[in-house]
Amino acid sequence: MSISTKTKTTVAAITLLIAFGCQSISDKNQNGIEDLTVYVNPFIGTHKEGHTFPGACLPFGMVQLSPDNGYKGVKAYNYAEESILGFSHTHLSGTGPYTLTNYNNFLVMPTVGELKVFPGVKKDPDRLARQNAEEILDNLSVAEQQEIEQMSSQEREQKYNALFQNEKQKVLDELEKQGYDIFKKIKGYESDYRHDEEEASPGYYAVNLKDYNIKAELTATKRAGFHRYTFPETGQGHIIIDVTHSITPGRDASVEILNETQMEGYVTGDMEGNYTRPLTCYFFAEFNKPFTSFGTWSEENIYHNLNEISGDKGVGAFVNYSTTQNEQVLLKVGISFVSIEGAKKNLEAEIPHWSFDQVREEANDTWNKKLHKIEVQGGTEDQKTSLYTSVYHALMFPRTFSDADGKYYSHFDNSVHKMEGGDYYVDFSLWDTYRAEHPLLAYLEPEKQNEMIRTLLEMYDQGGRLPLYVSYKNYYMKVMIGDHATSVITDSYMKGIRDYDVEKAYEAMRKNATEPGEKESSRTGLEYYVNLGYTPVDRVRESVSVTMEYAYDDWCLAEMAKALGKTGDVQLFSERARSYENLYDKSTGFMRPKKVDGSWLVMCTEAPEIIRTRENQYYSCFDPLWVGVSPSRYYTESNAWQYLWHVPHDVQGLINLMGGEENFVNKLDTLFTMTPDETGPEYAPLYSKIGQYVHGNEPGHHVAYLYNYAGEPWKTQKWVHQIMKQKYLAAPDGLCGNDDMGQMSAWYIFSAMGFYPVAPGQNVFAMGTPLFEELTLDLGEFYNGNKFTVKARNVSDENFYIQSATLNGESYNNAWISHEDIVQGGTLVFEMGPQPNKKWGSSLAEKPPSMSEK
Numbered sequence: 001m002s003i004s005t006k007t008k009t010t011v012a013a014i015t016l017l018i019a020f021g022c023q024s025i026s027d028k029n030q031n032g033i034e035d036l037t038v039y040v041n042p043f044i045g046t047h048k049e050g051h052t053f054p055g056a057c058l059p060f061g062m063v064q065l066s067p068d069n070g071y072k073g074v075k076a077y078n079y080a081e082e083s084i085l086g087f088s089h090t091h092l093s094g095t096g097p098y099t100l101t102n103y104n105n106f107l108v109m110p111t112v113g114e115l116k117v118f119p120g121v122k123k124d125p126d127r128l129a130r131q132n133a134e135e136i137l138d139n140l141s142v143a144e145q146q147e148i149e150q151m152s153s154q155e156r157e158q159k160y161n162a163l164f165q166n167e168k169q170k171v172l173d174e175l176e177k178q179g180y181d182i183f184k185k186i187k188g189y190e191s192d193y194r195h196d197e198e199e200a201s202p203g204y205y206a207v208n209l210k211d212y213n214i215k216a217e218l219t220a221t222k223r224a225g226f227h228r229y230t231f232p233e234t235g236q237g238h239i240i241i242d243v244t245h246s247i248t249p250g251r252d253a254s255v256e257i258l259n260e261t262q263m264e265g266y267v268t269g270d271m272e273g274n275y276t277r278p279l280t281c282y283f284f285a286e287f288n289k290p291f292t293s294f295g296t297w298s299e300e301n302i303y304h305n306l307n308e309i310s311g312d313k314g315v316g317a318f319v320n321y322s323t324t325q326n327e328q329v330l331l332k333v334g335i336s337f338v339s340i341e342g343a344k345k346n347l348e349a350e351i352p353h354w355s356f357d358q359v360r361e362e363a364n365d366t367w368n369k370k371l372h373k374i375e376v377q378g379g380t381e382d383q384k385t386s387l388y389t390s391v392y393h394a395l396m397f398p399r400t401f402s403d404a405d406g407k408y409y410s411h412f413d414n415s416v417h418k419m420e421g422g423d424y425y426v427d428f429s430l431w432d433t434y435r436a437e438h439p440l441l442a443y444l445e446p447e448k449q450n451e452m453i454r455t456l457l458e459m460y461d462q463g464g465r466l467p468l469y470v471s472y473k474n475y476y477m478k479v480m481i482g483d484h485a486t487s488v489i490t491d492s493y494m495k496g497i498r499d500y501d502v503e504k505a506y507e508a509m510r511k512n513a514t515e516p517g518e519k520e521s522s523r524t525g526l527e528y529y530v531n532l533g534y535t536p537v538d539r540v541r542e543s544v545s546v547t548m549e550y551a552y553d554d555w556c557l558a559e560m561a562k563a564l565g566k567t568g569d570v571q572l573f574s575e576r577a578r579s580y581e582n583l584y585d586k587s588t589g590f591m592r593p594k595k596v597d598g599s600w601l602v603m604c605t606e607a608p609e610i611i612r613t614r615e616n617q618y619y620s621c622f623d624p625l626w627v628g629v630s631p632s633r634y635y636t637e638s639n640a641w642q643y644l645w646h647v648p649h650d651v652q653g654l655i656n657l658m659g660g661e662e663n664f665v666n667k668l669d670t671l672f673t674m675t676p677d678e679t680g681p682e683y684a685p686l687y688s689k690i691g692q693y694v695h696g697n698e699p700g701h702h703v704a705y706l707y708n709y710a711g712e713p714w715k716t717q718k719w720v721h722q723i724m725k726q727k728y729l730a731a732p733d734g735l736c737g738n739d740d741m742g743q744m745s746a747w748y749i750f751s752a753m754g755f756y757p758v759a760p761g762q763n764v765f766a767m768g769t770p771l772f773e774e775l776t777l778d779l780g781e782f783y784n785g786n787k788f789t790v791k792a793r794n795v796s797d798e799n800f801y802i803q804s805a806t807l808n809g810e811s812y813n814n815a816w817i818s819h820e821d822i823v824q825g826g827t828l829v830f831e832m833g834p835q836p837n838k839k840w841g842s843s844l845a846e847k848p849p850s851m852s853e854k
């Protein structure tokens with residue numbers, strides 16, 4: 001049974017299928033507005049490294065109702081998997097398979113036939129063996145870690161395979177003792193499915209569950225999910241609500257069936273069973289059809305007619321139906337992070353009726369309006385799909401955390417608060433998103449960006465600090481590095497987004513930058529950074545990257561101080577913004593790890609060992625191509641080649657350190673053309689690389705734009721064109737790295753426009769190469785209804801070099817454009833050609849500004 005109307009799943013291209021012929025890609029919606037949602041392929045990034053999800057959601061929604069197919073944590077769906085466990089109500093987008101979350105809450109699965117209350121993947125020998133092997137590897141001694149890291153890739157693979165096979169045999173032996181036939185695939189309530197019977201579009205997901213011949217359809221509002229299940233004729237129909245989500249036991253859960261159409265419950269605890277940061281999610285569910293019978297379960301013990309159960313070993317409920325052929329059962333689920341009553345009120349406020357199609361249509365219209373903030377002419381169908389899917393991904397997060405009545409639960413002071421005049425948000429992946437995602441929101445959603453800054457200040461009021469780099473689940477989480485709420489606030493302020501207590505914002509940023517505090521909520525190694533001018537490798541994890549990112553954040557703070565007339569702080573933080581200089585080693589030409597005594601880490605002559613001190617562990621020597629693994633590495637997810645360029649606020653200062661533009665350009669050329677190989681354990685996959693440039697990871701996202709600062713913008717045009725062409729595909733494996741809450745997508749959107757924010761906090765964008773014949777950015781009411789249009793005459797896959805440009809009819813030769821030029825509205829016109837114009841944008845006066853002068 002084919003159910004597709006806009007299936008978007010092929011690897012080579014998007015195939016649009018409908019039941020009775022082909023649908024035009026230029027369809028209008030019922031309001032006569034072009035339906036740009038047909039260019040959104042939610043499956044992009046669901047295969048390999050993107051880690052996105054294909055399910056239904058609204059912009060910045062609390063709910064992301066999406067299929068889970070066996071991957072733990074945020075990687076709940078992977079395009080390569082062959083079965084679906086069910087449909088859960090909360091997800092993250094593109095944060096990687098090992099992000100600890102409290103999400104994937106309240107899994108729902110319709111089934112037919114024998115009632116089963118556990119997923120087969122829970123007992124899958126390969127999964128259990130991998131899990132056991134990972135646990136063994138996580139607990140290796142330092143000597144054992146060193147032994148593995150010094151092996152060749154082939155030797156490491158052989159060792160891992162031997163460990164896996166050994167653990168798998170143990171698992172098989174145990175399953176056989178439990179009475180399972182180990183020669184057959186162990187099946188639970190999951191179902192096989194096929195991609196040609198799967199469909200996704202903004203606000204809608206559908207799939208045929210082959211094992212049960214059930215058509216499952218999903219749509220969503222901001223805080224509620226809506227399910228529609230079309231059953232076959234059966235006297236054994238079931239809908240299972242796995243409250244614990246049983247592939248991750250250890251979560252405290254409870255469920256109560258209230259009557260023949262309603263149930264409620266909650267779950268507390270991380271997806272990984274980690275209670276160090278517990279979060280409770282509540283639900284209220286309502287069915288359109290009374291069920292004939294019901295029950296609950298704990299682990300694999302089924303209790304018919306028992307309406308209430310709780311525990312942490314795997315808890316859920318089921319309801320039973322007799323259905324006629326093609327009979328539809330509807331289920332509405334409201335969620336809340338405050339209370340069951342909040343979940344019920346959210347559902348009542350957002351879906352007070354039973355029209356699934358109305359909710360689906362409203363979701364599509366909401367997304368279509370958002371997508372129309374960027375309109376294009378020209379380009380291929382795949383380029384439009386990559387663009388609008390990027391806009392879709394960029395507008396998913398941060399997550400609305402407050403209920404419809406404004407209430408939210410704060411883990412900073414363990415109290416319920418009420419947000420006035422907007423929503424409260426969580427899931428700020430700031431180490432990723434300060435680079436381009438938040439600068440993009442400043443144009444596409446300035447009012448929402450303002451609400452997000454108000455949220456950050458609420459966190460400051462309740463917890464005493466701004467979050468540093470991530471705030472998943474409304475906690476301080478020390479996962480990455482930097483102090484990037486400072487960047488987001490400064491950049492927004494510079495763009496005129498200021499409807500919050502600006503003095504409080506400055507106070508909060510300054511406190512983060514100057515006052516040591518508790519480990520989870522304060523800058524790592526702050527005292528070393530202030531006293532030494534750098535963070536030492538023998539005291540601070542990922543010390544080189546930490547120093548460089550603090551220097552950038554301090555520059556942001558200096559810019560904010562300048563805008564507010566705080567002269568003393570301007571000098572203080574401007575001096576600290578040069579801290580990166582203290583780690584530049586002229587003898588090697590890299591930012592090099594330095595010890596607390598001021599000596600450089602010695603150069604490697606063989607594979608490094610791991611040295612432990614009271615405060616840190618680190619690799620014993622310096623190899624520019626070595627990435628290594630945390631917590632021993634001295635660069636964050638990178639090597640010396642990749643982090644050398646992280647001086648976005650002072651590119652001219654870096655050029656000066658490196659001995660001038662010629663040396664700078666030569667080294668940058670080498671980065672893109674040298675071997676992609678790393679020494680030591682491989683970190684970045686080959687398909688994410690161009691030479692040692694890694695587009696699949698955020699530290700490199702600005703690097704291709706740096707040629708503008710050295711008088712050779714044509715090389716930026718060359719590499720940006722290649723990155724857009726090779727690293728973004730209109731296919732499930734179309735992202736070369738984690739989308740990271742929209743950052744990878746935001747890079748593409750800015751680059752397609754023809755410019756990029758190298759240094760957020762500075763109202764300057766470095767020029768790249770425009771992708772479309774015409775792109776118009778609708779700046780909305782916040783920017784007085786203005787529109788900014790970029791035209792690229794003669795642009796094509798061969799004609800990507802800028803020959804000349806005009807801005808509002810006047811000749812324009814700068815290799816950058818200002819925020820003021822954009823928001824005033826107007827037209828930037830490029831003449832494009834197949835050969836570079838090496839003079840355009842190359843003079844000193846035409847280069848983007850930096851903190852330092854030449």
